[in-house]
Amino acid sequence: MMCLAIPAKVVSVQGNVARVDFGGGIIREVDISLVEVKPDDYVLVHAGYAIQVLSREEAEETLRLWSELLETEEKLERNNI
């Protein structure tokens, strides 16, 4: 699938190639020319190429913001009632 990109963890880097772990014991080599990565980084892999580095902090932040947003709004509503 061409829109599909799968997150993976970088295991090791050698030149323009990285070994990445997709989880479940699936380890593959991908081209990392389009990104700057080091071991333990998370990347989005699309058709054999890492296209972006994923931010773990931002992922956690997204969830925190979601919960916060819902809580704030729910609190506001309760106060209105």
Added chain:
Amino acid sequence: MFKHLKFRDPNLTKRVIGKIREAAPKRDTVKICHVCGTHEWTITHFGLRSLLPQNVEVIAGPGCPVCVTPASEIDEAVQLALKGVVVTCFGDVLRVPGSEKSLLDAKAEGADVRVVYSALDAVKMAKKEPDKEFAFFAIGFETTAPSTALEVLKKPPKNLSFLVSHRLIPPAMELLLGIGDLHIDGFIAPGHVSTIIGLKAYEIFPKAYRMPTVVAGFEPLDVLFAIYMVLKQVKDNAARLENEYVRAVSWEGNVKAQELMHKAFKIVDGEWRGLGKLPSSAFKLREEYSEYDARERFGVKISHGRDLLPGCQCHLVMIGKIKPTECPLFMKACTPQKPMGACMVSMEGTCSIWAKAINT
């Protein structure tokens, strides 16, 4: 990865759906359009439409790269294959109908057509068999185009050329806004294209068209939150550009990938299956790389193709004008086993996604 981060948390899901119900207008219908096959997959696979209020409609735009490739470009690939060039392509492309034949038909006639997972596979194959001519059929949006650009710029083997058929997403979104009776109220922009082109590529939609636009990821909660974010904007009568997918998408996008694309390609008008020619919507290899242009190397050029078989409504499905179930051929003459239109062929095609959801 990130699974323990609760991107599919049922409690959170329930709460977001509650918020969606509250934000939805009481009477008017709101139509939200996404432009990505993977978004359609998430929405259909997880049954998200059934969780929405009846007056909130989510439609699928032209977000399947295989589906939008015009028959004329499939014809070019078929012609190359029948000329004895080894055509390498992504698996989804194989069965997509050209005017008369698909690449699979050409293969059945003895042509050498091979499925590859990446552009790099094509390079490796060409290196391994230097006596044969290879062409890589480069299809896909801005997610795929950087890897083609990279391989072109890396000085590929002399026996490899590229049939470049990449398309750009923002012009397709502009096309939708030009369709008078479609009445879109907001966009969910494709997350993975956006990792490359960045949030900034969509600035025009809220600014020039006053269209709420939210870039979203692909977990069910990502999509539900994006729907909520669009509904909030509609409710506030606002048009903003918002990023739901901050863990992968930045304002600038992947600058390195953008530079590579700019170096290898120029932007030209592009034909879209059943939709005609869209201005500045396709990539073409720059003159300095024309020796790697398969069209020039082998003199193939087909200007007109037959995009749709009689009765096929793919062009209307692709712009969200009708649902797959409204096409008279859907699951009758056109099935995943025997597809008639491109939307049923590709795994990312709306018809194929709906067909599989019905059958599971």
